[in-house]
Each structure stands twice: as structure tokens, then as C-alpha cells.
Amino acid sequence: MSYKNFPMVPRVVFGRGSFNQLSEIITPKRLNPDAPFIFLVDDVFKNNAWITSRIPLSYDDKIIYISADEEPKTSQVDELVEDIIVTTKERPSGIIGIGGGTLLDLAKAVSIMLTNEGEAKDYQGWDLVKNPAIYHVGIPTISGTGAEVSRTTVLTGPTKKLGINSDFTPFDQVILDSELTKDVPTNQWFYTGMDCFIHCAESLNGTYLNTFSETYGNMAYDLCKEIFLDNTLSDVGSQEKLMMASWHGGMSIVYSQVGIAHAMSYGLSYLLGTKHGIGNCIVFDHLEEYYPKEVALFKTMKSKHNIMLPQGICSNLTDEDFDIMIGVALGLGPLWENALGNNWKKIMTAKKLKELYQKM
Ligand code: NAD
Ligand code: ZN
Known part of the structure; x- marks a missing residue:
């Protein structure tokens, strides 16, 4: 048996207000005055001086505001890299991503593509990256995805939605300042928070489970229950706990896999941009057959926070549309194997998957 040797984020700061330490953290990493720091920032913060005034700019450093309305695309990464190459005197000293999973993934991907030839789509998969990325820092402003700690950057390419999974993907530095999450709208807080809960449900019920994943997964799972069901938590306590739940949930996945909700959600995302x-x-709400205990809990959390999920998003789809979604979802073999075991192809047929999608 040969065990996987995974890299981890080597440096992390945790604390309310720690965003103020950004300057002292990155300054020693500046290669020279012609090698700028590039800040990729969610454009939701564009006119938010509370955040932008604390981004330390010197020399040729610059902020690029990016919308998170759509999830990252390989072509978008290529354009950003091209833009950075033509507008900087030297290869940047570092890329700093400030935002949710969208911006964190873009920062990881851009830092990889600045040192690797070709296009981002060439690297979608496992361990295809040849050269170390440039220094990259992740600063989450919403909690749940675990993108701050994971070994992947999820991108939609011309033919697939698949991560660049590599030893060079994880951040060199993460700053966990829960205060940055204080203005996240309730619906989005719930959706991204549930991403964490679902990571735990899929990891803890998976056939790939091991003690490494289980212990992190249990911690994140219990934190989610506290955050989404307990009335006694303060706002600050809840924000801090969700930040750590996201981290632990991400750690749980590192050494296992996600499962059915993620595979099906990738299909929705690829076809409909969900x-x-x-x-x-939307998917997890219909998976009681596979995750009964967790789906029941999910429904309780959903009603407690008055979350109304869209219904009927698949009701007008053609057979061709279903085939595309099913193709994307079933292409994610490891997720199904984790969820259903070696025999998964016999259990999750295209017909069964279509029936599930038709409920959504
Ligand atoms: P997101 O980054 O798309 O952000 C969701 C929304 O919240 C956006 O409208 C954004 O502008 C807004 N927002 C973010 N911070 C805010 C704040 N402090 N105040 C107000 N609004 C704020 O959402 P997400 O759920 O964090 O990330 C989803 C992305 O993460 C997807 O692209 C997904 O593929 C990816 N993902 C990656 C991994 C990984 O391991 N790399 C894991 C899970 C998900
Ligand atoms: Zn996820």
C-alpha cells in the first residue's frame, strides 16, 4: 500500500482584524520593485473602503476587481494571465486572492499559469502541473468551500468542469479574518455554509473514509450543526466557527472525496451555470435515499433560516440537455466510487440519474 503524500498550506493567520497584517506578511516576499503584487478582489468590494483601504499597494502593485457572478473559467484564467504578463515589468512577486471560492480559485489558477506554459485547460485533472506556482495568498471573505485549504482550483473549461489538482495548487499563505465575512447576505451564507456541511456528509459517508478525513469531518459537521441550529451563538462566534468549519471540511476532503451532491451539482453548473x-x-435536498440522516438535518436547517430553494430548474430540459448533465456527472468517477463503492456503475445508471435530475 502506498499512501498519498499531500502538501498543506504552510502558513496561516487566524484572528479578527488579522487582515491588517497583510502588509507585514507579504512585504518580505517582494522580489524587487518591478515585480508587483497583484490583488484579485471580488468586485462586490469595489466601493467598500473598509476593505480596499487596507490593501497595501506599493510600487507597481495593482488591484484587479473580478465579478463572482459566474464561476471561474479556464479562458478567464488565460486572459488574466495574459493581461498580467503584458502589463507588468517582471513576473509578479505574488497573487493575492480576496473573496469567496470564486476569487480564491482564480488566484490559485493564475499563480500556476504564470509559471506553466500553455492554457489552463491543459492542466485540468490530477498532477499535470510541472512548475511551482508563484507565491499566492488566499483571504476568504465568505466561509464554506474549503477552497482556502484545498489542493484544487475548480475551473469550467471548454469540455469539462474539473479542478487543477496539484501539489502546487495550495496557497502559500492564508489569512483567516472572520470579520471580512460579516456582510455576507443570509441566502449566500446558507448556500456556501451548506457546501461545507455537504463536504462533511459526503466525506463521512464515503467508502474512502479514513481516520484523517473522519476526524476533520466530524469537527466540521458538529460546528455546522452548532452554527445552523443553535440560537445561542453570537454573530462573531458564528462567523469564526464557520470559518474553521470550512477549513476542517476542506481538510476532510483532502484525504477522501466528495460524493453524489457534488457530482450532480457539477452537471447543473456545466449546463445551466448553477x-x-x-x-x-438543490441537489442535496433530493438525496435522502443516499444520505438520510444528513438530508433530514439539512431540511431542518433550511426551514429554520427560511431558505427557499429554486424548484423545477430541470423541468424544461430536453433529452440532449439531460445527456450533457449526466455525462458531466458520471465522468467524475472517483466521486461516485467514494459514494457508492466499486460497483457504482451498476447502482448509478444514466436512467437513475435522470430520474433524480427530473425531481429538481
Ligand atoms: P463565491 O465566491 O462565488 O461568492 C458568492 C457570492 O458572495 C458572490 O456574489 C460574492 O460577491 C459574494 N460575497 C463574497 N464575500 C462577500 C462578503 N464578505 N460580503 C458580501 N458578499 C460577499 O461563492 P463561494 O460559494 O465561496 O465559492 C463558489 C466557488 O468555489 C465555485 O466556483 C466552486 O467551484 C468553488 N469551490 C472550490 C473549491 C476548492 O476546493 N477549490 C471547493 C468548493 C467550491
Ligand atoms: Zn463543494
């Missing part, structure tokens, strides 16, 4: 958090919720 975003990850809400897509997972």
Missing part, C-alpha cells in the same frame, strides 16, 4: 453552493443545496 453556482456551486446553491447547486449543491
Whole structure:
């Protein structure tokens, strides 16, 4: 038996207000005055001086505001890299992503593509990246995806939605300042938070489970129950706990896999552009056959927070549309194997999957 040797985020700061330490953290990493830091920032913060005034800019450093309305695409990564190459005197000293999973994944992908030839789509898969990425820092402003700790950057390419999974993908530095999450709208807080809950449900019920994944998964699972069901938590306590739940949920996945909700949500995302958090919720709501205990809990949390999920999003789809979604979902073999075991192809047929999608 040969065990996987995974890299982890080597440096992390945790604490309310720790975003103020960004300058002291990155300054020693500046290669020279011609090698700028590029800040990729969610454009939801564009006119938010509370955040932008604390981004330390010197020399040729610059902020690129990016919308998170759509999930990251390989072509978008290529354009960003091209833009950075033509507008900087030297290869940047670092890329700093500030935002949710969308911006964190873009920062990881751009930092990889600045040192690797070709296009981002060439690297979708496992361990295809040849050269180390440039220094990259992740600063989450919404909690749940685990993108701050994971070994992947999920991208939609011309033929597939698949991550760049590599030893060079994880951040060199993460700053966990829960205060940055204080203005997340309730619906989005729930969707992205449930991404974490679903990571735990899929990891803990998976055939790939091991003690490494189980212990992190249990911690995140219990935190989610506290955050989404307990009335006594303060806002600050809840924000801090969700930040750590996201981290632990991500750690749980590192050494296992996600499962059915993620595979099906990738199909929705590829065909309909449904975003990850809400897509997972839409799917998970119908997976009681596979995750009975967790789906029941999910429904309780949903009603407690008055969350109304979209209904009937698959009702007008053609057979061809279903085939595309089913193709994307069933292409994710490891997720199904984790969820259903070696025999998964016999259990999850295209017909069965279509029936599930038709409920959504
Ligand atoms: P997101 O980054 O798309 O953000 C969701 C929404 O919240 C956006 O409208 C954004 O502008 C807004 N927002 C973010 N921070 C805010 C704040 N502090 N105040 C107000 N609004 C704020 O959503 P997400 O759920 O964090 O990330 C989804 C993405 O993450 C998907 O692309 C998915 O594929 C990816 N993902 C990656 C991994 C990984 O391991 N790399 C894991 C899970 C998901
Ligand atoms: Zn997820």
C-alpha cells in the first residue's frame, strides 16, 4: 500500500482584524520593485473602503476587481494571465486572492499559469502541473468551500468542469479574518455554509473514509450543526466557527472525496451555470435515499433560516440537455466510487440519474 503524500498550506493567520497584517506578511516576499503584487478582489468590494483601504499597494502593485457572478473559467484564467504578463515589468512577486471560492480559485489558477506554459485547460485533472506556482495568498471573505485549504482550483473549461489538482495548487499563505465575512447576505451564507456541511456528509459517508478525513469531518459537521441550529451563538462566534468549519471540511476532503451532491451539482453548473453552493443545496435536498440522516438535518436547517430553494430548474430540459448533465456527472468517477463503492456503475445508471435530475 502506498499512501498519498499531500502538501498543506504552510502558513496561516487566524484572528479578527488579522487582515491588517497583510502588509507585514507579504512585504518580505517582494522580489524587487518591478515585480508587483497583484490583488484579485471580488468586485462586490469595489466601493467598500473598509476593505480596499487596507490593501497595501506599493510600487507597481495593482488591484484587479473580478465579478463572482459566474464561476471561474479556464479562458478567464488565460486572459488574466495574459493581461498580467503584458502589463507588468517582471513576473509578479505574488497573487493575492480576496473573496469567496470564486476569487480564491482564480488566484490559485493564475499563480500556476504564470509559471506553466500553455492554457489552463491543459492542466485540468490530477498532477499535470510541472512548475511551482508563484507565491499566492488566499483571504476568504465568505466561509464554506474549503477552497482556502484545498489542493484544487475548480475551473469550467471548454469540455469539462474539473479542478487543477496539484501539489502546487495550495496557497502559500492564508489569512483567516472572520470579520471580512460579516456582510455576507443570509441566502449566500446558507448556500456556501451548506457546501461545507455537504463536504462533511459526503466525506463521512464515503467508502474512502479514513481516520484523517473522519476526524476533520466530524469537527466540521458538529460546528455546522452548532452554527445552523443553535440560537445561542453570537454573530462573531458564528462567523469564526464557520470559518474553521470550512477549513476542517476542506481538510476532510483532502484525504477522501466528495460524493453524489457534488457530482450532480457539477452537471447543473456545466449546463445551466448553477453556482456551486446553491447547486449543491438543490441537489442535496433530493438525496435522502443516499444520505438520510444528513438530508433530514439539512431540511431542518433550511426551514429554520427560511431558505427557499429554486424548484423545477430541470423541468424544461430536453433529452440532449439531460445527456450533457449526466455525462458531466458520471465522468467524475472517483466521486461516485467514494459514494457508492466499486460497483457504482451498476447502482448509478444514466436512467437513475435522470430520474433524480427530473425531481429538481
Ligand atoms: P463565491 O465566491 O462565488 O461568492 C458568492 C457570492 O458572495 C458572490 O456574489 C460574492 O460577491 C459574494 N460575497 C463574497 N464575500 C462577500 C462578503 N464578505 N460580503 C458580501 N458578499 C460577499 O461563492 P463561494 O460559494 O465561496 O465559492 C463558489 C466557488 O468555489 C465555485 O466556483 C466552486 O467551484 C468553488 N469551490 C472550490 C473549491 C476548492 O476546493 N477549490 C471547493 C468548493 C467550491
Ligand atoms: Zn463543494
